[in-house]
Amino acid sequence: MTGPHDYAVVVPSIGRPSLYRLLETLAGQAGPRPAELVVVDDRPAPPGASAAASPIVLAALPFPTRVVRTQGRGPAAARNAGWRCTSAPWVVFLDDDVELLPHWAQALAEDLRAVPADGAGSQAQLHVPLPGHRRPTDWERGTAGLQDAAWATADMAYRRSALEQVHGFDERFPRAYREDADLALRVLRAGWRLTRGERVTLHPVRPADDLVSLRAQRGNADDVLMRVLHGPGWREDGDVPTGAFPRHVATTLALVGAGAAVAVGRPREAALAGAAWAFLSTDFLRRRLLPGPRPGDPEFGAEARRMLVTSLAIPPAAVAHRLRGAWRVRRGAPAWPPPVRAVLFDRDGTLVRDVPYNGDPDRVKLMPFAREALDAVRAAGLRTGVVSNQSGVARGLLTIRQVEDVNAEIDRRLGGLGVWRYCPHGPESSGADCACRKPGPGLVLAAARELGVEPYECLVVGDIGADLGAAVSAGARAVLVPTAQTRPEEVAAAPVVAADLLEAVGLAVRLAGGTGEPAHPAPGPALDPASGTGRSPAAGGTRR
Missing domain, CATH: 3.40.50.1000 (HAD superfamily/HAD-like)
Structure with a gap:
């Protein structure tokens, strides 16, 4: 890649203020400019309303820019709508909460020139700035995990021909979770290679409420779809860590067992199961709390309350979402794209x-x-x-x-x-x-x-x-x-x-x-x- 028209940028967005910071850093690049920028507005229309949400308004930028609406169908669908209305040979997917360093465009050009002929994509190195004056919170550590994630589309460039060959992102993944790993696996199995580039992109920790880690458990349903589509070895093939789900299953079984024993009048068994649940829950809380802010830090009290509440709720929520995902694909799932109906x-x-x-x-x-x-x-x-x-x-x-x-x-x-x-x-x-x-x-x-x-x-x-x-x-x-x-x-x-x-x-x-x-x-x-x-x-x- 050497010219200003060899890549398009696609940014799915739900209207977060961070979008405008990203566009500011993109507009300030000294290197090759994109052929075009497509911002995909994925905010849903108000329920029952004939009007859409207020449009995302973009300031004048030094390259062609437009907004496409997809009405809340998720990041996979938004990215598909974005890249399918571009024509450049490379498509760079950026999340709306990243920031580009001043020489990002030049580093992107060098990364894409280094991609071999059978290479389908180039991943950026993500850097998550963490507080220097205290230990990071659970949410901050979770965001920092993106630095080691394989093929994260926070900044991922794909060759258009590879996207066309595998028909883009699988829109059955409704969240910003696993849709990037699924795409990478399908691209790799189609005979392409994926590479890691040298460009660095900042991924600040965005604000989040106290229950964000609990809502994140919905991704367990998507793990079921990954297994159906890619087999039991999908984590190893996609370089995806195992996670804590086995412990969540044990914790939930202990809780259910305690309740069942109480219901049938078996106090000894109820006490044993309750003790097992208490031990596993306390251990989970300890694992999440110890790496975080210390007593005396201003953030410690709020973090301790968050960890206590969510550590008790996450195991049964994770299991419930996994069961929901299993029910959803109980009859299997066809390859993407599924048949027309x-x-x-x-x-x-x-x-x-x-x-x-x-x-x-x-x-x-x-x-x-x-x-x-x-x-x-x-x-x-x-x-x-x-x-x-x-x-x-x-x-x-x-x-x-x-x-x-x-x-x-x-x-x-x-x-x-x-x-x-x-x-x-x-x-x-x-x-x-x-x-x-x-x-x-x-x-x-x-x-x-x-x-x-x-x-x-x-x-x-x-x-x-x-x-x-x-x-x-x-x-x-x-x-x-x-x-x-x-x-x-x-x-x-x-x-x-x-x-x-x-x-x-x-x-x-x-x-x-x-x-x-x-x-x-x-x-x-x-x-x-x-x-x-x-x-x-x-x-x-x-x-x-």
């Missing part, structure tokens, strides 16, 4: 002729092969839905009743679809005022939820870039069926282009069979979910 169609220009702002059911004309395509999808056992922008409502050109009358006529002619979702807002409402309009993910996420499938189990079929942008932001797969109104840059940016609806649903049927075809953007002009078009200078705004 639903096909979501755009309406105007895809299923029916695009009559601008049509409110008359008598003017409905089906696109060629529309009925045959729907019949083929249903015959394959796939669920169906429609996701459509209807800005005529906001413009005063249509009423809700007219939109729904036209929808009902289309539904009748096509033999019935599983769900209809449309956005009545106009282009000026996109962002803080609207959580649904394509190319945002809202319609796709809502349709998937109503159909009882995950977004990544959906294939979106549309005729313009906004349809595909919605798919990228939602984590769905996508195929473009161009019409005379489809812009050339939208065709160039499309992940897959089909000649007609029958060819498009043929892809859906193959993906339903678990063929592993990605149906995600390939190298070349990248799709911009923020505008729904290719990033050509000729690209304009979205239609409808």
Whole structure:
């Protein structure tokens, strides 16, 4: 890597103030600048609200920058949405709570030049600053553990071709936990190598409440998925420490045994089990408290209270989350990406002729092969839905009743679809005022939820870039069926282009069979979910 356009930066964020410090340190780099920066706003829309959360607003930066919204689907999904709308040969993933040293960009360039031809990625050396005047707290020590973590995406550069080969991050990992280890294992097993670079990135300890260590036990559910996907040796293969779970099991069994003995009137057995629980719990508390602040330190009292409460609660919580994870994958888990289970169609220009702002059911004309395509999808056992922008409502050109009358006529002619979702807002409402309009993910996420499938189990079929942008932001797969109104840059940016609806649903049927075809953007002009078009200078705004 030698030039300013060889890498893109992707930052998933939930709007923490530390994001702006990261961007400040990125903008101040003297070395090669990124081709673009994509900040993925992964804050969920307010429950039951039509409006999204207030947008992340970025100051002017010395490189192309944009914000993509994914509405709270987790860091794996956010990173996927980010890298799939870029086109640089390298993608650098940064967490929104790291800081870059002044010569980071130059060190990154040197690290990437050192990656061998069969190398897929380069990991930074993370440095966690700890207090110098006292021993670190449990939370500070846990954060410092990132310094030894393998393939942590706090600062990890991946070759685009490797990401495409393994289809990116597995979005079934909903937290910032194990999704990076899973990706690294799949990349390594695909025949690539991963290297550790020389660049150093700061990872300050972010503020946390007293129960953060208890909430962290949810990751035990993800460990079950790791075992299912990668086998019993996944920890050794992924260079992941064993952890304290075996002791948590013993502690929980002692507690349950004591309660059961009391319930059946066996006081001696209850006392023995209770003593075992007390010993294991005290030992766990001791292991966590002794390395921390000492008596006399201002932080000692609060840390002691935190450790007492969480040390008693963590073992049963860890076991409960592990059991929950086992129940979730009790029937196994397919390789990533899983088979398609639903096909979501755009309406105007895809299923029916695009009559601008049509409110008359008598003017409905089906696109060629529309009925045959729907019949083929249903015959394959796939669920169906429609996701459509209807800005005529906001413009005063249509009423809700007219939109729904036209929808009902289309539904009748096509033999019935599983769900209809449309956005009545106009282009000026996109962002803080609207959580649904394509190319945002809202319609796709809502349709998937109503159909009882995950977004990544959906294939979106549309005729313009906004349809595909919605798919990228939602984590769905996508195929473009161009019409005379489809812009050339939208065709160039499309992940897959089909000649007609029958060819498009043929892809859906193959993906339903678990063929592993990605149906995600390939190298070349990248799709911009923020505008729904290719990033050509000729690209304009979205239609409808």
